[in-house]
Amino acid sequence: MSRSTAPSSRWVAAPVAALATVGLLTACSTPLASAEDTVIFAIKEDPTCLDPQQTSMTTALNIGRQVVDSLTDQDAETGEIVPWLAESFETNDDLTAFTFTLRDDVTFSDDTPLTATVVKANFDALAALGPAASLASQYLAGYDSTVVTDDATLTVNFSTPNAQFLQGTSTMTLGLVAEASAAATAEERCQSVIGSGPFVYDSYVPNDSVVIVKRAGYDWASTLREHSGEALVSTIEFPIITENGVRTGGLDSGEFDIIQDLPYADEARFDTDDFNLYAKANTGVPNSLIPNTSRPIVSDEAVRQAMLLGTDREEIKTLTGATNSEPPTSALTSSTTGFVSQADAMEYDPDAAMALLEDAGWIEGADGIREKDGVKLSVSVTAFYAQDVLETVQMQLAKIGIDLQLNMVTAGDFFGVIASGDYDFLGAALTRTDPDALRVLFSQAASSHWAIVDDAELEGVLAEQAITADAEARAALVEQGQALIIDKAYLIPTLETTQLHASVANVHGVAFDSASRIVLYDVRIAE
Structure with missing residues (x-):
């Protein structure tokens, strides 16, 4: 397949504007590369914050990995x-x-x-x-x-x-x-940081594009990479293309060299000799409904248990076309250290789910949605991605009499909702190689917690595993934490997310780190 380096007219002028309004973002004097030495990597959303020490957004981390190195x-x-x-x-x-x-x-x-x-x-x-x-x-x-x-x-x-x-x-x-950069304010750091990595930030125009350029003289890459010395391309441009169809269309036409998050439904279309596919399962907490149990309906354990049993994870995989992903069987993904299957407690059983709701006083109404004391069994989930997964869950829960309303927002608004605590459920995953991901998500003592759960036993188990040096004792605590979370339906897992990206065939060297984030140090374009 021939490769086109012509940038999209939607964003081509953005780096020039950025230099005029934001200024050059680092002290680097590396000139911009020629188009032949430029990789165009279409991303799905605005990264919001370019500081990898502050952000938890996958898109931002995929860019930040190229700019900062680690101990x-x-x-x-x-x-x-x-x-x-x-x-x-x-x-x-x-x-x-x-x-x-x-x-x-x-x-x-x-x-x-x-x-x-x-x-x-x-x-x-x-x-x-x-x-x-x-x-x-x-x-x-x-x-x-x-x-x-x-x-x-x-x-x-x-x-x-x-x-x-x-x-x-x-x-x-x-x-x-x-x-x-360490001395700068949080807001300043979100605009740019100075790293030791193989690339440096050149420009950032919110909702339009990010550009990074090669660092001259770089020669301290991890031994896990394919080569040493400087990066193999001079410039990587990240146009922000939120529409899936525009990203896939741009890849198909050669306008983009790489695209982030190839929709699962398009995998077969690009599984040809003209393209390369890159897939890696996320570690940590799978894609799930994450509850706020301070909400009256969500606080009802019978409702949460019914949602857990009324979610058909095999069907989610099939209907979303997620052939590289797996149905989750615990509060941790199967690729995470410390994973222990809770499959029996999570087995799809809509009859048992409906019996739980009946016993708890939730009676089916004329429209098929259950009611109790005049209150509809209606809850909402706030998310900024995986709408197809949530729509499938919505359909499944409607069959047992639960009305799941979808509140799809931008990534920035999603984190604003978390800060406010104004949600029934969040639709999200948390990627971490270490099982401490459970504490980060569930511990009310953790500043980053997304789940709002009042459970002293769970709190104690998660806190204890984080300070336990003995590996076997820690693994036992991690297993106990998973069992508690599923037993009380503090999480409704839906899909073990797989990062799925695609490139044209002459792009090589795209790799994943241990947390399924993209590494572009070895990326190159074959003639």
Whole structure:
């Protein structure tokens, strides 16, 4: 298939406007590449915030991974944590102290060196950001201090054991930024950060495009990558194309080289020699309905249990065309460390679901929707993606007398709804390689929690697993947490999400990290 590098007229002028209104976003002096050395990667939504330490949005993290490096990396196949910016690391027995020895050849794109003092500035700033860095603050749960021994050596100390910190250092969420970025305000950092990665931010026009350019002199990539030295293309342009059909049409015509989130229904269309498909299952919490049990109807355990039993996950997979995805069988995905199947408790059983509702006093009305004391059995779910999954769930729950209203919003509005607590259910997933994802989502002590659940037993189990150094004891607690969540229907899992992207055939080197986020360091265009 021939490749066209002509950019879309919808956004081609945006980088010029960005330089005029926002300014050059980093101290990098790398010139823009020629069109032949440019990759056009159409993304599905505005990233909202370009700081990978603050954002939890997949789109933003896919871009941020190219700009920041991390102390460690994680092998996506084995789960092994390996050195990256830290050439070595060690932990004490109770996981309260983590010592890192840094490489001596790393610089940020403002030409400042990576030192132990800069790492300390990063972690101190993240601790100060608190809820503004919702995921990062959870990796740093119990953070006490970072002690600098010399320019290359530091120890990160916690007041209580932190079982998931080392894995956290492999993520872009704890990716390192220059001291100038660490000192900036949260709002300033959302516009741009200075990283040590193979690319630097060039321009960002909200709701239009992001452009990153190659970092000259880069030579400290993770050993898990295919090559060393500088990135293999000079520029990656990310036009923001929200309509699925426009993204797929642009890929088909050669206008785009890569597109984010190929719709499952279009997989067969692009499974040809003219294209490459990239699929990787998410780790963490599967795509689910996440409850706010402070709402009167949602607080009714019988309703939640009926929703759990009345959701046909096999049908969701079939009707959405998600051939690369799997029906979930627990509160963690099957690819997550610590996963234990709860399939028996989640088995599709609409008759049992209706019996639960009948016993709880929810009687079928004339329109098929159940009622109790004059109140309709109607709840809403707020989401910004996977509408096809939610529409299938809506259809299934209607069969047992539950009216599920869909509230589809923008990504920015979704996080605003979370902050307000004004929702019955959220439709979302949480991607984390570590099973501590359950605590992040459910613990009311976690600033980032999305589920609103008042359960002291669950709270205690999730808190305990996060500070348990013994692997077997921690696994038992993680298993107990999964069983509690499913037993009380604190989560209605729908689909184990698979990241599915596509490119034209002459694009090579697209890879996933351990958290199913895109790595573009090795990307190249074959002649």
